[in-house]
Amino acid sequence: MSTEIERSGGPAKGGQSSEPDAEFLGKPRTDWVVFGVTALIMFLVVAWGALATDSLSTASSAALTWLIKNTGWGFVLAATGFVVFALFLAFSKYGRIPLGGDDEGPEFRTVSWIAMMFSAGMGIGLMFYGVSEPLSHFVDPPPGTVPGESEAAINTAMSTSLFHWTLHPWAIYAVAGLAIAYSSFRRGRKQTISGVFTPLIGKKAAEGPLGKVIDILALFATLFGSAASLGLGALQIKAGMQAAKWPIGEAGTNVLVGIIAVLTLCFILSAVSGVEKGIQWLSNINMVLAAILALFVFILGPTVFILDLLPTAVGSYMSEFGQMASRAGATGGAEMQDWLSSWTVFYWAWWISWTPFVGMFIARISRGRTIRQFIGGVLLVPSVVSLVWFAIFGGASIDAQKGGTNVYGDGSAEAQTFAVLDHLPLALVTAVLVMVLVAIFFVSGADAASIVMGTLSQRGAIEPSKWVVIFWGAATGAVAAVMLVIGQDKALEGIQNLTFIGALPFAIVMIFMCVAMLKDLRSDDITVRDQKGVEMLEQAVIAGTEEHDGEFQLVTTPAEPSGEESGSAEADKKE
Structure with a gap:
């Protein structure tokens, strides 16, 4: 930070x-x-x-x-x-x-x-x-x-x-x-x-x-x-x-x-x-490297399947929520x-x-x-970024598994990312990139x-x-x-x-x-002011309705000075 x-x-x-x-x-x-x-x-x-x-x-x-x-x-x-x-x-x-x-x-x-x-x-x-x-x-x-x-x-x-x-x-x-x-x-x-x-x-x-x-x-x-x-x-x-x-x-x-x-x-x-x-x-x-890795998998992986997966994932999430x-x-x-x-x-x-x-x-x-x-x-x-990330990497892994490549293996979660990358070009480079990303993250x-x-x-x-x-x-x-x-x-x-x-x-x-x-x-001050404003407006409407049979309008005028202020004003005039 x-x-x-x-x-x-x-x-x-x-x-x-x-x-x-x-x-x-x-x-x-x-x-x-x-x-x-x-x-x-x-x-x-x-x-x-x-x-x-x-x-x-x-x-x-x-x-x-x-x-x-x-x-x-x-x-x-x-x-x-x-x-x-x-x-x-x-x-x-x-x-x-x-x-x-x-x-x-x-x-x-x-x-x-x-x-x-x-x-x-x-x-x-x-x-x-x-x-x-x-x-x-x-x-x-x-x-x-x-x-x-x-x-x-x-x-x-x-x-x-x-x-x-x-x-x-x-x-x-x-x-x-x-x-x-x-x-x-x-x-x-x-x-x-x-x-x-x-x-x-x-x-x-x-x-x-x-x-x-x-x-x-x-x-x-x-x-x-x-x-x-x-x-x-x-x-x-x-x-x-x-x-x-x-x-x-x-x-x-x-x-x-x-x-x-x-x-x-x-x-x-x-x-x-x-x-x-x-x-x-x-x-x-690190954020740039992560974007490069995602773009690499998106382009060299099952691109169309990943694109299809984006709206499908949103719809499934909403329907099964x-x-x-x-x-x-x-x-x-x-x-x-x-x-x-x-x-x-x-x-x-x-x-x-x-x-x-x-x-x-x-x-x-x-x-x-x-x-x-x-x-x-x-x-x-972050939710949108997560959606794109899971569509790319999840889509690549699911497509590979469907195609007959056992990237799931024995269920070891930490090895599955490398199993997917192993079936794409530059597997060694991307494996090292993942390790660097994890370390710096x-x-x-x-x-x-x-x-x-x-x-x-x-x-x-x-x-x-x-x-x-x-x-x-x-x-x-x-x-x-x-x-x-x-x-x-x-x-x-x-x-x-x-x-x-x-x-x-x-x-x-x-x-x-x-x-x-x-x-x-x-x-909070803003909440209190809002509440006070609503109350004052309601009181003005009630008073106007009672005094003028509903035929009235609200106007603003200068406030009448308080007793202290009025006395001060009179003194100023005399001087």
Whole structure:
């Protein structure tokens, strides 16, 4: 993130905020309760995974099974509820309220705003799942839907992929980002999750023990969400090394831990180096490389099939939306429960665990935009990009599978991207390109995530201390290693288990965050002025109807001076 972004805190001129706390813009002060409790939990998890791997694996699997069975419905309802809430705010009277002063314009150009927002939210996930998810749903559709590898399975594969990657995840991000941006830029509070709860629990409680619990949950979720992304990146880079015929043999967790160590060192160095322009440059290069890769697959792959898939995917998504949003394990038995834990509920947990980081990031770059502009941009633009990405990579993989080429293999998600590229020209070049893309996507994203974790640890400081950033960067790598180690041969399962458990408490925080934000919006200056104007107009109409039998018109005249002003005016005349 650039220095400009990191310094964009504090209240705006023309808004209704109070002056920010000195520590908000001054020297960071560590909140030792938030930092210490979260660090202790992290150390316990890492030690447990290192000293008793089988025990942690068994416990996390049992906890996941219980949570999916008993709380999976809550994740499903909450995720759809966030979509409804975001759309309600966009189309309601609150939509024109700015995230800043009344007359303040956007801080960043729309194109730059969209590029930064998207690269922060999903880059590494799209690289990992762009091929594997549509292909997996085509070969093995959700339980009780359609036969695998049928024509109908193509529609189901695309609609399910879009369901997981368009409106729902970005609505989750939008709710958190909007709440933080409004609280900080409109109300002048610290950029912490607990600050959002001020209208609900009061400033004293928000800065007291209850606020610390909220920030601990946010920090805990961010740590495990970032670690999950690092784990996915390590899996894909290892698969890329094997696809490129690098001499790593069938090495398992040792190679993965080594990859994690290198990536962790890279993003720690980037986070503390102060070369923000260099990181931005790398991120922009990465977006260009991703576009080149997509264009390469589109042109040399099944171009017509991909183009046909675009409208088909949108139609399938819209027609199957209700069915997909209502899958909660009530039917389908253990098979449906297993599928939900591997896909829908895992995704909702992963998105929620990323919301403190992505929410704070998109909040920082959205100052001056209205609520309607914010939600429109956050929901629609990334959804369109995801649609195109899945149509290209999912279309290429499905077409190859239909044509008799087994790119699905043994179902290993991290290897399927390379299996598809292997059947196109320049396979070695594109395999290396994918590894580079995954590495830089993660380094640039984790750079910002470690800074956000530092911000949460240091009372909303815009530029946290380097030692805190280094600590959370190393912690992310350690937790990612534990996730992969407890999964053993099924490393992805270890990532899914701990991600879900880490995200559950913060899902509850997000629900109350919506309530707090709505209470804030009801007392906003613009809302109060609008309400007062309506009341005064109604009173004028009632008075006119009663006094003039409905035959009247409303005019404006200079206000009569008050008694004090009248006396002053008379004195002026005498002088």
